[in-house]
Amino acid sequence: MPETREIDRELQILEAELKRLEAEYNMFFAGRLPRPPWETRSRVDAMVKRLDRQHIGNYGDRFRFTTLQTRYARFVDLWDRGLRAREEGRTGPFPQAPKAAVAAPARPEDRVVRVTTFQDPMREMDKLHDLYDSLAEARRQTGQDEIPFHKFAELIKTQVSALKAKGNDEVAFRIAMKEGKVTFNARPMKGAKGEE
Numbered sequence: 001m002p003e004t005r006e007i008d009r010e011l012q013i014l015e016a017e018l019k020r021l022e023a024e025y026n027m028f029f030a031g032r033l034p035r036p037p038w039e040t041r042s043r044v045d046a047m048v049k050r051l052d053r054q055h056i057g058n059y060g061d062r063f064r065f066t067t068l069q070t071r072y073a074r075f076v077d078l079w080d081r082g083l084r085a086r087e088e089g090r091t092g093p094f095p096q097a098p099k100a101a102v103a104a105p106a107r108p109e110d111r112v113v114r115v116t117t118f119q120d121p122m123r124e125m126d127k128l129h130d131l132y133d134s135l136a137e138a139r140r141q142t143g144q145d146e147i148p149f150h151k152f153a154e155l156i157k158t159q160v161s162a163l164k165a166k167g168n169d170e171v172a173f174r175i176a177m178k179e180g181k182v183t184f185n186a187r188p189m190k191g192a193k194g195e196e
Contacts, residue, residue, distance in 0.1 A: 007054075007061045014047050014068055018075075025079050026133065036083065041076075048072055071126055113138050113175040113182075117189060121156045128153060135175050138182045159186040 021044050024037035048069055056062040078093055085092025114134040121128050132153075136146045156173065163171045168188035176183045 004058050004061065007051075007056055007058065010047070010051060011061060011064055011068065014044070014051065014065075017044050017047065018068060018072055022075060022129075022133070025075070025082075026137065029082055030137075036079070044072060067125070074126065110178050111176065113177060115172055115174045117170050117172045118156065118160050119170050121153065121160055128156060131156075131173060131175070135182070135184060138175055138177060142177070142180060142182055144182060163188045 017040065021037060021040045024033060024040055027033045028036050051065055052069065056065055082092045114131060116127050116131045118124055118127065132149055135152070139146055159173075160171045163186065166188070170189040171186055172189055173184070173186050
């Protein structure tokens with residue numbers, strides 16, 4: 001079906017452009033881009049609106065588009081909150097790198113970069129992508145090679161399955177910087193909600 005192939009191609013382009021936009025916003029909030037990526041954002045916005053108006057007959061393609069559309073809407077909300085906070089002089093959802101640390105990266109400070117919990121990683125793709133991006137960025141900062149996303153996703157899935165088999169409903173993954181190296185570990189969430 002030529003129509004299905006065309007939709008599939010457009011969805012692949014949208015997915016790639018959304019990843020690019022996310023990376024550009026991360027670079028902007030990290031201080032590596034002088035201004036927000038408005039051009040890329042308006043291009044993605046136009047693609048989302050055009051596909052939204054189009055009839056997508058295939059349920060799989062419709063679901064895939066809806067997932068991308070929801071992800072984009074969440075990102076837009078997050079980015080706009082980050083920009084507002086920056087304009088108002090607040091920290092907001094994106095921590096800003098202190099100028100001294102950027103000037104002298106010889107000894108990166110020990111800190112927790114991100115903590116994310118999963119119950120079913122394959123149904124929580126937004127969280128999985130966010131965790132992967134944080135790990136990739138942390139490894140870049142320390143000069144370590146990136147891990148391919150598919151290997152990372154498989155590792156998370158395996159860890160969650162193993163810990164769930166031992167009776168844990170939720171698993172927390174933590175990325176931290178320790179003595180100039182990136183540490184990444186998993187641990188079961190125990191007890192009542194809110195307790196660790």
